Structures are given as structure tokens and as C-alpha cells.
Amino acid sequence: MQTIRGFRDILPEHISLWQKVEKEAFALFESFGFREIRIPILEKTQLFARSIGETTDIVEKEMYTFPDRKGEKLTLRPEATASICRSYIQHKMYATDPVRKFYMTGPMFRRERPQKGRYRQFYQIDAEVFGIESPYIDIELIFLLNELFKRLGLTGLSAHINSLGCPECRPSFQKALMDFLGERKEKLCDNCIRRMAKNPLRILDCKVSTCQDALKGAPATIDHLCPACDDHFTIVRTTLEKQGVDFSVDKSLVRGLDYYTRTAWEIQTTSLGAQSAVAGGGRYDGLVKELGGPETPAIGFAIGFDRLVEVMEQLDREQLDIESKKLSLDLFIVALGDAALEKAYFWSCDLNRAGVRTMVDFRGKSLKSLMKRADKLKASHVLIAGENELNDNKLILRNMNTKNQTFVPIENLVPELMTIIQK
RNA sequence: GUGGGUGUAGCUCAGUUGGCAGAGCACUAGGUUGUGGUCCUGGUUGUCGCGGGUUCGACCCCCGUCACUCACCCCA
Numbered sequence: 001m002q003t004i005r006g007f008r009d010i011l012p013e014h015i016s017l018w019q020k021v022e023k024e025a026f027a028l029f030e031s032f033g034f035r036e037i038r039i040p041i042l043e044k045t046q047l048f049a050r051s052i053g054e055t056t057d058i059v060e061k062e063m064y065t066f067p068d069r070k071g072e073k074l075t076l077r078p079e080a081t082a083s084i085c086r087s088y089i090q091h092k093m094y095a096t097d098p099v100r101k102f103y104m105t106g107p108m109f110r111r112e113r114p115q116k117g118r119y120r121q122f123y124q125i126d127a128e129v130f131g132i133e134s135p136y137i138d139i140e141l142i143f144l145l146n147e148l149f150k151r152l153g154l155t156g157l158s159a160h161i162n163s164l165g166c167p168e169c170r171p172s173f174q175k176a177l178m179d180f181l182g183e184r185k186e187k188l189c190d191n192c193i194r195r196m197a198k199n200p201l202r203i204l205d206c207k208v209s210t211c212q213d214a215l216k217g218a219p220a221t222i223d224h225l226c227p228a229c230d231d232h233f234t235i236v237r238t239t240l241e242k243q244g245v246d247f248s249v250d251k252s253l254v255r256g257l258d259y260y261t262r263t264a265w266e267i268q269t270t271s272l273g274a275q276s277a278v279a280g281g282g283r284y285d286g287l288v289k290e291l292g293g294p295e296t297p298a299i300g301f302a303i304g305f306d307r308l309v310e311v312m313e314q315l316d317r318e319q320l321d322i323e324s325k326k327l328s329l330d331l332f333i334v335a336l337g338d339a340a341l342e343k344a345y346f347w348s349c350d351l352n353r354a355g356v357r358t359m360v361d362f363r364g365k366s367l368k369s370l371m372k373r374a375d376k377l378k379a380s381h382v383l384i385a386g387e388n389e390l391n392d393n394k395l396i397l398r399n400m401n402t403k404n405q406t407f408v409p410i411e412n413l414v415p416e417l418m419t420i421i422q423k
Numbered sequence: 424g425u426g427g428g429u430g431u432a433g434c435u436c437a438g439u440u441g442g443c444a445g446a447g448c449a450c451u452a453g454g455u456u457g458u459g460g461u462c463c464u465g466g467u468u469g470u471c472g473c474g475g476g477u478u479c480g481a482c483c484c485c486c487g488u489c490a491c492u493c494a495c496c497c498c499a
Binding site: 002005056057058061062079108110112113114115116117118122123124125202255256257266273274275276277278279280301302303304305306307308334336366367368369370371372373374375376379382384386387388396398400403405 | 424425452453457460492494497
């Protein structure tokens with residue numbers, strides 16, 4: 001038996017970075033007024049089809065969709081934004097507070113061909129803001145990502161931003177783009193010709209080199225922005241510059257979900273092979289209304305948790321060692337003989353209850369092998385309880401770093417050990 | 424969905440024109456009866472991914488299949 005394709009186990013020896021990222025991210029989000037939300041893993045298929053877009057790759061061929069026992073079509077969530085919008089509308093949150101900020105983490109599911117940095121079950125850290133139209137919230141989110149990555153010690157990342165415009169400016173842009181593409185149709189790859197009919201915006205993101213050549217001088221969304229979108233994007237750019245946040249404007253950045261409007265961005269890395277996006281986000285001002293809520297401006301981002309951890313592992317192997325050493329024990333009890341085992345069991349329970357991280361190995365091995373085990377578990381102290389010690393009513397406490405040994409009387413064992421070890 | 428690469432011990436990998444299945448690490452037991460890391464000595468661990476074929480004989484050659492992996496695509 002083994003995991004199904006594209007799914008994987010994250011084993012205890014790799015978990016410390018995940019926990020570290022969660023801890024840093026959540027603390028940062030909380031300080032900016034975000035609150036955690038937890039949403040279901042399963043939703044009605046319709047929710048994703050309507051929000052992400054019927055013609056996107058995600059909806060067309062990547063979702064895990066199946067009928068439940070009564071025939072209702074359900075889908076394992078491929079992303080979080082749609083569900084959070086659904087929740088926002090369902091609980092009429094707009095009615096109790098004009099501004100809501102959420103964050104969450106959890107698994108997402110997309111049935112793609114697995115490769116480096118891409119899994120069928122992958123994890124995202126998400127942040128979403130509802131109710132603010134001002135560009136300053138766009139900047140705040142980009143800053144937030146930047147700050148988080150800085151706190152995690154990441155380097156070599158670059159922010160790419162673009163503006164996709166709004167329903168107001170789309171028609172003029174689409175016309176310009178179609179005119180442009182019509183003239184060079186024969187130079188485009190088959191895929192792009194297919195895209196012309198379905199989603200011409202996506203062609204700008206094509207990586208085929210002949211298409212890239214053909215696209216030189218193509219109209220860009222940012223050259224066709226309506227005055228309101230233009231102002232919005234100008235404030236985003238100038239404020240980021242003032243704040244000293246490093247970024248570049250990427251006219252060809254087109255996100256693969258149809259709900260995006262205005263500001264869109266990606267944080268990219270060079271260290272993950274073809275999977276360069278570690279985080280991506282954007283504004284989706286039309287989505288809440290589209291899903292049946294009131295007209296509500298909204299914006300959010302998703303961090304590729306798996307990719308982020310992989311980048312960190314690559315950048316900092318030493319960090320990994322430090323993290324794993326944090327898992328050490330305060331005390332390992334070496335119990336020799338049945339009588340000692342029973343006593344050791346009770347002592348370890350009492351000590352753990354009192355906050356001293358303690359373990360006993362109940363296998364009844366020799367002193368030597370138990371000492372080896374204490375060493376492997378990186379215990380800072382070892383308490384030796386053999387026949388001699390029990391008879392004398394005092395146990396040997398060995399400091400594994402200094403090799404100093406002291407005797408600890410049994411009758412006052414727990415408080416005594418607490419004061420020695422917690423120094 | 425389409426290509427390329429790789430499948431041998433728990434891990435990392437050797438394996439000679441086709442002739443007994445290997446190393447290091449890990450694990451385990453010892454090294455004067457009860458003291459860890461380094462050191463020394465011994466020991467355990469295999470459906471050579473799976474199924475066919477060729478051959479006296481296949482880890483090795485051929486066909487098929489599955490898995491992993493990288494890339495296309497798409498995205499986080």
C-alpha cells in the first residue's frame with residue numbers, strides 16, 4: 001500500500017519548518033487585524049465553477065469532482081477564496097461589519113501531473129480582505145507577504161505586479177488585443193489559438209518562445225486602464241516605491257482564475273525549477289456580487305505552503321538542524337528492572353504534568369543501550385533508576401552536556417528535579 | 424493529457440561481454456557483571472518495482488505494465 005499519486009505524507013522530521021511558518025504567518029496576520037477562519041474541504045461544484053470560471057484549466061480538467069450518495073455534485077476545494085466568499089455571504093458578515101479580514105491554512109486539491117513543487121494535495125496559507133476598495137489594502141497585502149518572507153529569512157524572491165483592469169476598461173483592451181492577435185494568428189501555437197476564443201488574456205502568459213516573439217509589442221492591460229483603475233494602480237506603485245518594497249511591473253502577468261480585477265501579483269523564486277510562484281494574489285471586486293452577495297470590493301492572496309517550505313529547506317540546511325534540535329527532551333529516565341519501570345512510569349507522568357519534558361523507554365533494555373537512546377533523543381538530563389538507587393532511596397541525575405552526576409532523593413523527586421532541570 | 428530520466432537492504436547508491444546479491448550509513452549485540460556521542464569487533468535486513476519473453480542460466484537483453492521524478496501545460 002502506498003499514497004495515491006500526487007499525495008504525500010509529511011513526516012515528523014520535516015514538520016518543524018511547517019510549524020514555524022504557520023506561527024510566524026499567523027502572528028503577523030493577527031497583528032494586522034486578520035482573524036482565522038476554517039472552511040470545509042468539500043463544497044458544491046457549482047461554487048468553484050462560477051467563481052474560478054467555467055473555461056479555466058482548474059475547472060475544466062483539474063478538479064476532484066464526484067457525486068455523493070444522493071447524486072449531488074461535490075468538489076474537493078482547489079483553492080480557498082471561493083469558499084471564504086461563500087462563507088462571507090452565507091453568514092451575512094457584510095451586515096455586521098463593513099470590513100472583514102480573514103486568514104487560514106489547509107489542503108487544496110488539483111488533479112495535475114505532479115512535479116517539483118506541485119502536488120495533487122497541496123497546502124496554502126490564505127489571507128482575504130472584504131470591504132476595502134482603497135489601493136492601500138493592496139499594498140498592505142503585498143507588504144505583508146514581503147515582511148513574512150523577510151522574517152522567515154528568505155532571499156532571492158521577487159515581486160511581480162500588474163493591473164488587470166475592471167469591467168469598465170476590459171472591452172477596449174480586449175478589442176485591442178484581438179486586433180493585434182488577429183494579425184499574427186499564424187505565428188501562435190495551437191494552444192494560444194484555442195485560447196483566443198475562450199480567454200485571450202491568457203495568451204499573454206504563454207511560455208512558448210515563438211509566441212513570446214509574436215507577442216512583442218502586444219497591448220497590455222495597463223495601457224488600457226480606465227481613469228479609476230489607472231489612479232488605483234498608480235497609488236499602488238508609488239506607495240510601494242516610497243516604502244522601499246522591491247517589485248517590478250510585469251505586463252504579462254495574468255492570473256489563471258477569472259475572478260481577478262485590478263491589482264494582481266506573484267512572488268516568484270528561481271529555486272524551484274519550473275514552479276516559480278511561491279505566492280500569488282489579487283483583487284476580485286466582482287466576486288462577492290457574482291456569488292449572490294452585495295457589491296463588495298475584495299482582495300486576497302495565497303501562499304504555496306509546500307513550495308515555501310521547499311525553498312526554505314534549500315536555502316538553509318543549518319536551520320533544519322537547529323529546528324530539529326529544538327525537539328530535545330528535558331529528561332530521559334533509565335529504569336532497570338520491573339520495580340523501577342513502574343516507578344518511572346509514575347514519575348514521568350508527574351514530571352510532564354509539571355512541565356518537564358520526560359520520556360521513559362519501557363522495553364527493558366540494558367543500561368548501555370538506554371544511554372544510547374537518551375543520546376539519540378537529545379535528552380539534556382538522564383535519571384538513572386536501578387536496583388542500587390532504589391535501595392538507597394536516591395537516584396542518579398546525569399547532565400548529558402557536562403557529564404556531572406548528582407544524587408536526587410526519591411521522596412522529594414519531582415520538585416527537586418524541576419528546580420535542577422528548569423535552571 | 425504529452426515527452427525525457429530513474430526503479431537493487433530502512434536510507435544513499437555500486438553491481439564487470441549474462442554466471443552464488445554488494446558497500447557505506449542506519450539498526451542490533453559485545454569490547455572485565457551498571458554509564459551516551461568518537462573508536463574497535465561481530466550480527467540482522469532483499470519479491471533486484473511487477474508481469475511476460477529470450478537463454479543451460481537474467482539485476483543485466485527484449486516486450487508490456489506500474490510507480491517515482493523532471494519538463495511541457497497550468498498554477499500556489
